[in-house]
Amino acid sequence: MSRIVLLVEGQTEEAFVNELLAPHYWALGVFLTPIIISTSPGNKGGVVSYGKVKHQVTRLCREHHAAHVTTMFDLYALPGDFPGLASADFPREGTGHQKARFLETQLATDVAENNFIPNLLVHEFEALLFAGTDKFAEWTDDSEVVSILKTVANAYPTPEDINNSPHTAPSKRIFDAMPEYQKTFHGPLIACEIGLDAMRLTCPHFHEWLLKLDALAPA
Structure with missing residues (x-):
């Protein structure tokens, strides 16, 4: 080990x-x-x-x-x-x-x-969540959240290329689309649903x- x-x-x-x-x-x-x-x-x-x-x-x-x-x-x-x-x-x-x-x-x-x-x-950590934006649907009642995040993800070659300014960093994009997002609660749970394979890809x-x-x- x-x-x-x-x-x-x-x-x-x-x-x-x-x-x-x-x-x-x-x-x-x-x-x-x-x-x-x-x-x-x-x-x-x-x-x-x-x-x-x-x-x-x-x-x-x-x-x-x-x-x-x-x-x-x-x-x-x-x-x-x-x-x-x-x-x-x-x-x-x-x-x-x-x-x-x-x-x-x-x-x-x-x-x-x-x-x-x-x-x-x-x-930042939240960039990994853009590897599977569909998984946000299970944590919000707002049907627009996934489409907004998917649009952001599609605008960049990889989730790791999402801008890192104070207004457009990955976490800021998620908060803007889903104000109820709680970093320590939703982040790990959504990450687990996305899985390592999608993130690595x-x-x-x-x-x-x-x-x-x-x-x-x-x-």
């Missing part, structure tokens, strides 16, 4: 790991443990500064030296001191996938732990990360 510790951004990602990722990887011989990042004593959730990220990632890597440590942080709204964001080489006009790969490389270099696998969600950066986790399964 291989072990992976996931430092996640909040309760939504924690539930996503427990309800969808963990059962899938358990069947492959990989045990996943999500841990919500701490922001201050007694408070958890959200990436508020890179210093807190590095401290916790490094500690987990060293405490769980026989396991691998990875992250589930949103590319959207990362703190300004995150490694690579201020670099002249940061692909500001590139795709979300290109930005995430660049920042992940910078993060891996800065953390410098052999058992660390950096990962950023492009641009339409979200290439997410798929690339899971390939790295797949490789840790016992032979």
Whole structure:
């Protein structure tokens, strides 16, 4: 049995790991443990500064030296001191996938732990839900929600390409279409109904990360 510790951004990602990722990887011989990042004593959730990220990632890597440590942080709204964001080489006009790969490389270099696998969600968790917009129909009485979300999804090559501005990020699109959407409640449930196969098929950066986790399964 291989072990992976996931430092996640909040309760939504924690539930996503427990309800969808963990059962899938358990069947492959990989045990996943999500841990919500701490922001201050007694408070958890959200990436508020890179210093807190590095401290916790490094500690987990060293405490769980026989396991691998990875992250589930949103590319959207990362703190300004995150490694690579201020670099002249940061692909500001590139795709979300290109930005995430660049920042992940910078993060891996800065953390410098052999058992660390950096990962950023492009641009945030809710992008994965655009892999199966039909599944929203089971959670709303508004018949227009699915058609609105489907129109958004069809306007981009992949769900991971949906704009990441404060007004058009994936979560904002969902809230606009479905005001009753509750991130920590609806998000993981809809994700489970969509399933990993659909997400991997339409979200290439997410798929690339899971390939790295797949490789840790016992032979």
